[in-house]
Amino acid sequence: MILKTTAFALPVIAMAGFASAQEVNYTSIDGNYTNLSVSGEDANIFGLAGSIDYTNSGFVFNGGLSYTDFDGDIDVTVLSFRAGYEVSPDIIIFGGANFLDTEGFDETIYTLGAEASFGQFTAGLSFFQVDEDDADTFTAVYGSYRVSDELEVAALIETDGDDTITVLGADFDMGGTTVDATYTVDEDIYIFGVSGHYDFGNGFRAGGDYATFDGEVDFIAVSGGYEVSENMWVDLSVGRFDLDGEEVDTLGLEFTFETGGQTLLIDRAETVQARSLGVAGALLNTGLAFRR
Structure with a gap:
C-alpha cells in the first residue's frame, strides 16, 4: 500500500509545484479509510484523491487524480483533465478527458462544453461521449444561481435522446460550517443526499450525513473532526x-484539505454531488458513476 500511495502522491505534488507559478484557484487533497461490517464479515475501502484548478493568461486548467482500493481485491485509478479558455471575461469554452483504469477494464470519456456568467447566474452546455464504437453522445444543460458568497444552488438536465436525468444541488460553505445537498432523478430511480458540518470553534466540528437510493438503500452517519492546520481536517465517523x-x-x-473554489460550474457540481452522498459519494468520486 505504501508503494501505491507514493505512486499517487508524486504526480499530485508535481501538479501543485507546476501550478505554484500560476494563479491557483482551488486545491483539494482527500484520504479516506472505511470499514464495512455485516454479519461478522468485514471489508475495507481505502481512497486517495487530489485536485487542482488554476488559471494562466486566460486559460483555465483543472486536473484530478484518484485511487481507490476495494478490500485489496479491486483497484480503481481515475485521471481527469479539463482545459478551457476565457473568450471573454464571462464566457469559457472547455474540453477534457477522463481516464478510468481498473483490473480488466479501461474507459475514456471525452467532454466538450461552454459556460457563461451573468452576474449571479451561470449557465452551461456540455457534450460527453465514451470512447467506444456506436456510443451515444450525452448532452447536459445546466445552470446555477449564487444566492450569496456562501450559498450556490444549481440544476442540470442530461439526456442521450432516450433517457433524461435531472440533478439539483446546493452548496453552503462558511469555513468549517458546510452543507451540501443533491437530488437526482431519472425515469426509474431517485437519489437524495445531504451532508453537513458545524464548526464549534477552537478547531472542533461535528457532522452528519444522510442518503437514500430510491428508498431501498438508506445511509446515515455522524462524525466529529479536528482542524489540525488551516483548512486541514481529520474526521472520524460512524x-x-x-x-x-x-x-x-x-x-x-x-483527512481533507481544501482551499479556494473551482472555476467551472461543472466541476463544482461534481464535487457537491460526491460530498452530499457520504461514503457512497466517495465511491462516486472514483469516476465510476459520475464524472463528466
Whole structure:
C-alpha cells in the first residue's frame, strides 16, 4: 500500500509545484479509510484523491487524480483533465478527458462544453461521449444561481435522446460550517443526499450525513473532526447502511484539505454531488458513476 500511495502522491505534488507559478484557484487533497461490517464479515475501502484548478493568461486548467482500493481485491485509478479558455471575461469554452483504469477494464470519456456568467447566474452546455464504437453522445444543460458568497444552488438536465436525468444541488460553505445537498432523478430511480458540518470553534466540528437510493438503500452517519492546520481536517465517523432490512455498519477516518473554489460550474457540481452522498459519494468520486 505504501508503494501505491507514493505512486499517487508524486504526480499530485508535481501538479501543485507546476501550478505554484500560476494563479491557483482551488486545491483539494482527500484520504479516506472505511470499514464495512455485516454479519461478522468485514471489508475495507481505502481512497486517495487530489485536485487542482488554476488559471494562466486566460486559460483555465483543472486536473484530478484518484485511487481507490476495494478490500485489496479491486483497484480503481481515475485521471481527469479539463482545459478551457476565457473568450471573454464571462464566457469559457472547455474540453477534457477522463481516464478510468481498473483490473480488466479501461474507459475514456471525452467532454466538450461552454459556460457563461451573468452576474449571479451561470449557465452551461456540455457534450460527453465514451470512447467506444456506436456510443451515444450525452448532452447536459445546466445552470446555477449564487444566492450569496456562501450559498450556490444549481440544476442540470442530461439526456442521450432516450433517457433524461435531472440533478439539483446546493452548496453552503462558511469555513468549517458546510452543507451540501443533491437530488437526482431519472425515469426509474431517485437519489437524495445531504451532508453537513458545524464548526464549534477552537478547531472542533461535528457532522452528519444522510442518503437514500430510491428508498431501498438508506445511509446515515455522524462524525466529529479536528482542524489540525488551516483548512486541514481529520474526521472520524460512524454510520449504517440499511439495505432493505439488512444492516451494514461503517467506521470511517478521513483527512481533507481544501482551499479556494473551482472555476467551472461543472466541476463544482461534481464535487457537491460526491460530498452530499457520504461514503457512497466517495465511491462516486472514483469516476465510476459520475464524472463528466
